[in-house]
Amino acid sequence: MGDKSSQKRKYIIEKAREVFHTNGYKTVTMKDIVQACEISRGGLYLYFSNTKELFQAVLEEENDNISDILESDRAKNSTPGENMLLYLSAQKNDILKKNDNLSVAVYEYMFLNRSEENDLFKNKFENEVSALEKLISEGVEQEWMVCENPAQAAVHILHTIEGMKIQAQTIGISSKDIDKEIEYILGTVGLVLE
Amino acid sequence: MGDKSSQKRKYIIEKAREVFHTNGYKTVTMKDIVQACEISRGGLYLYFSNTKELFQAVLEEENDNISDILESDRAKNSTPGENMLLYLSAQKNDILKKNDNLSVAVYEYMFLNRSEENDLFKNKFENEVSALEKLISEGVEQEWMVCENPAQAAVHILHTIEGMKIQAQTIGISSKDIDKEIEYILGTVGLVLE
């Protein structure tokens, strides 16, 4: 039974993700989910009591593999410069493939619950900072990059990416615009695209 | 009469601004506004038909004087370096004084209406880019700054600031964190705080 019901739980989360993706977070009603899942109203409540709980479950299933890139096998065999480019390209990809990215819903969720302790997001941010910082430090050590303050550089790059993400979701951003920004970012750590 | 009613209009906008500030955009109902204004249900509808209309009115009243800083009298008598610092300090201020900043509501509004052409925000962004670019170009000419691509530097700085704003509204950012980022940003255009 645990099996069966956990399967159903996954199914609901999957469908809910689609709904959150298209509608954002706040607009979504339990009714929307029920309809998307084609299950009964009461049935949904057996698994989740409200959209917040559901969205948190969606987030838990979500693997943000972007920062994983820096720990991947491929990364281990590449130079820091190549990895930085790899990382930024993955971000570009994420920004552009609006088709499968929850960011608006995530922003809405964070805004709505900004008073609560959102350790999940804090940790994510900090992890990403650490990974980037490490990368930059290595780059500097191996003399691929020039940077006096790798820790702040990492924060800075994440801020810039965040800014692009927001731009993408609001006034829009073109692939070319992202490329230019990536080139500029690379420049700030002394990297130049050949 | 036109006078009186325009006064009341302003009053409603003012109160509505407070509501949007504390509650964001989407959650706000006409009822909330009615209560905040202490007027009658129907009374509000004489002035605004829905929260969207109201929010747009709030936005119109909103003077984003931050970018005006660069055109102010004070700016004219200062060096580009001083002005850049001035501008970034103003942004810091804006980020920190959550008490009086509509950004969450604005983001929500933009997300919700992202399919529509939001020229207002596009223009705002572009104007800000232009002003910053001009500042940086002058800085470079007068040899206060070092920058090969002032246009992209302007965009980059705005992305970074946007990223900080989002961080402030989600996982939080400290005054000190902002200072560090500002220092770093200044570094990217060859400016060093003494």
Added chain:
Amino acid sequence: MGDKSSQKRKYIIEKAREVFHTNGYKTVTMKDIVQACEISRGGLYLYFSNTKELFQAVLEEENDNISDILESDRAKNSTPGENMLLYLSAQKNDILKKNDNLSVAVYEYMFLNRSEENDLFKNKFENEVSALEKLISEGVEQEWMVCENPAQAAVHILHTIEGMKIQAQTIGISSKDIDKEIEYILGTVGLVLE
């Protein structure tokens, strides 16, 4: 003053008539009238307290000259047969010229107030019956028509006309259909169109 205000009263009635004509009776609101008249809300209330009062005023101004036809000068110089045709043609005209006929509003008004004594409409009906009956009696006396019971024939013809009116306002009736019915009606009193 009596003059001025009675002029305004007439003006309101005129405009109200247009509104009732296009919208029927029950749907019409005081607001509709105010807008049609381009006067102030309060101003309208100086003259009429509600739509019922207004509609009654409209009705009072309304001259249903159709039955007058039978008393007109022209009628006096014509044969009963000609007059019957004249009368029915006038009715046809009225049925077709929807553009200027209040009937839907009148029906609605009567339905809504069917519990009240509607002497106005009763009298109208009875007057019309009398006029028609007199016409038929004359026709029979002068041997233009054949009818054993002119009183009932009059009632019958009015019922038939009423039926056509309703048909016109509901499922629709063509000019040709009316002609056929008129011919048939004439036949029932022994008249044949050459």
Added chain:
Amino acid sequence: MGDKSSQKRKYIIEKAREVFHTNGYKTVTMKDIVQACEISRGGLYLYFSNTKELFQAVLEEENDNISDILESDRAKNSTPGENMLLYLSAQKNDILKKNDNLSVAVYEYMFLNRSEENDLFKNKFENEVSALEKLISEGVEQEWMVCENPAQAAVHILHTIEGMKIQAQTIGISSKDIDKEIEYILGTVGLVLE
């Protein structure tokens, strides 16, 4: 379940019919229905979205068996003359038993929706015309009636009946008045009551 809900649907229609009967069509609100049914606001909306939908459902349940009379078993064993009388008596009955007749609501409904294609009512009228025409034709063939144009006679009789119905709902009509009219109508097709 399908069973249960269809039972409730019927129940609502039944209660709604009562409400439409007493209040006509346009005045009726969803709230009125809710109160008459003693169910919850939301409950009603599970079945019907507005009064128009409800009224249409009421109409669909409504069997206008009057014209069925002409196809009934009883009719098959009677002479055309008897059937005509039967039919007109049924109409009389319908006109008089105001307690159970929706006509005002129907008229209101038709007036309000007169711009739409109301095939329902058109078809009903045409079917009734056909049935009556057939009856008259038979009557003429079997020499019970005299009529040169049975088709138009049918239309004519329906107009007359419609006229009586309207009179009943507006200025009122007595049983005796209807009898006189019925006798007259029979006369127009050469039938005389013994």
Added chain:
DNA sequence: CATGAATGAGAGTTCATTCAT
């Protein structure tokens, strides 16, 4: 007289949530 801003009652509609089956 005339204006039109303001009020508040009331209709419409949608959903979160419960509960009998």
Added chain:
DNA sequence: GATGAATGAACTCTCATTCAT
């Protein structure tokens, strides 16, 4: 577990009606 009918709270919006100016 699962269903979906039912409830009722909460919102939106429109007008009749009043009243200070």
